[in-house]
Amino acid sequence: MKTVLIVVGKTTDKHIVACINDYVERIGHYMPFTLSVIPELKNTKSLSEQQQKEREGELILGTLQAGDVVVLLDEHGRELRSVDFARWLERKQLSARRLVFVIGGPYGFSPAVYQRVDEQLSLSKMTFSHQMVRLVFTEQLYRACTIIRGEPYHHE
Secondary structure (H helix, E strand, C coil): EEEEEEEEEECCCHHHCCCHHHHHHHHHHCCCCCEEEECCCHHHHHHHHCCCCCHHHHHHHHHCCCCCCCEEEEEEEECCHHHHHHHHHHHHHHHCEEEEEHHHHHCCCCCHHHHHEEEECCCCCCCCCCHHHHHHHHHHHHHHHHHCCCCCCCCC
């Protein structure tokens, strides 16, 4: 199974970029994994929040392939403990050809994106910057890989 993380806009903080890249490399030892960045929209001052979500949504949908299992990382999604996320991921590995996680822009997702997705997961009830969500998610994905393999990274 291939796993993809799609994000809208570049991560700008060099320290966060370094940490994300470290986890992306670690995840690559367990599964084929790609971080795909959709460029930020230009000239957004003239666009409403809804227009920005619609345009970003078109770009997100344009990167998806038929048959993808698409999971939004969304504040309204289901919360899982790390161990439960690992079990969830393990089940997806048996059934999905390509598992795609999506972190949207600052205003969330368009209705068209919500209609396309298979599931929604939330990382927390707290609000994080989009930069931090990328780091937290890549760490959790790495943690799930180590749990699946029974490696000592995760402690109960």
